Amino acid sequence: MTATAAAAERLIRIGEVARGAGVSVRAVRYYEQQGLLIAERSPSGQRLYRQDAIALIRFFQQMFAAGLTSRRITELLPCWDSGHTDAEQRAMLRAERDRIQAKVDDLQAALDRLDEVIAVTDTHP
Amino acid sequence: MTATAAAAERLIRIGEVARGAGVSVRAVRYYEQQGLLIAERSPSGQRLYRQDAIALIRFFQQMFAAGLTSRRITELLPCWDSGHTDAEQRAMLRAERDRIQAKVDDLQAALDRLDEVIAVTDTHP
DNA sequence: CTAAAACCTGACGTTGACGTCAGAGGCAAG
DNA sequence: CTTGCCTCTGACGTCAACGTCAGGTTTTAG
Structure with a gap:
């Protein structure tokens, strides 16, 4: 069996993917509607997915969360x-990276503030 | 002048606060509508705020961002x-803290993933 | 064969923090 | 007085990632 014909991979339906x-x-x-x-x-007419669709969706979730x-x-x-990327895509990657980094910093600041209050309210019931 | 009568503080209108x-x-x-x-x-009938309303709003923004x-x-x-806090409030504080911490971790993971891709696409134009 | 479970395509509903528009006052300057 | 900016109260619009419901087809288990 050749590389191209290699895996008559078992396709799975949407429920299993989900x-x-x-x-x-x-x-x-x-x-799918969004082109992802x-x-x-x-x-x-039923949708059939390859196994790696699951990992891809997990990746989407991670990016959504970000x-x-x-x-x-x-x-x-x-x-x-x-x-392969063009200049525009590389710029977008960096922009998103910077945005996420800024968000991490914001969250960390908020976290510190909450921790202060928690410390106070714990010693000060 | 006493502490209670101390500052006939200059009240500001909504535009200045914003x-x-x-x-x-x-x-x-x-x-205001949300009771914050x-x-x-x-x-x-115009709204009048004290100076510290500005800092309070900044704090709201920080919590919203979190x-x-x-x-x-x-x-x-x-x-x-x-x-002063009761048990329920302390529990909520900790829950929010943990949620934010988890979010920070998620964002950091996403950030690492983006950085990988950026590294690859930069050396691999 | 039949019933249950899974799948399909629309299409409207949800949530949160506002944006935006309409119509009506209020306030200092010239 | 009037011009121009600020403010007021509704009330509908927005956006993103789905939830949910309706009504119908397909696959699977027994």
Whole structure:
């Protein structure tokens, strides 16, 4: 068996993908609607995914948590898939990176403030 | 002059507060609507604030950025004002703290992932 | 074969922190 | 007095990532 014909990989349906990634079925359909995740279709029209779709969705979740929009993720997906980037994409990557770093700093500051209050209210019931 | 009669503090109107805190006038009214910030009123009905309202709004912004809702902030405001807390409030404080800490960790992980990609795409144009 | 479970396509609802617009006063300057 | 800026109270609009419901088809288990 050749590399191209290598894996007649077992395709999975949307429910299994959703459970695997820990998201709802609705969410997976939404990702497709946003152009994040294109699925094959069975003859009857059901979505069929490869195993790695689960990891991809986990990655989406991570980026969502970091504040990227689905639009932004679609624009940056080629950077992962192909490793190839143009100047605009590299600029976007850095912009997002800086934004996230700033957010981390903000959160850390808020955390410090909460910790102060907690310390006070614990010694000062 | 006594402590109680001390400062016939200069009261400021909503526009000055908003500019000072770097938010919109609409936002300040919204905070009042949510019970975060109660203003005095002039005879004609205009809102009048003390200087420290600006710092308070900055604090709200910081908590918003940390993911607290206005409802949660109102529930926790007594912890700041009076320094007095009950068990429920202390539990909420810790819950929010833990949530923020988890978020920081998530963001840091996302940041690391972005940095990987940036490193690759920079050496690999 | 049949019933349950899973899937499909719309399409409207939700949440939070505001933006924005309309129409009506209020306030200091010239 | 009037011009121009500020403020007021509603009340509807926005955005993103889904939730939820309706009504119908497909797959699976027994």
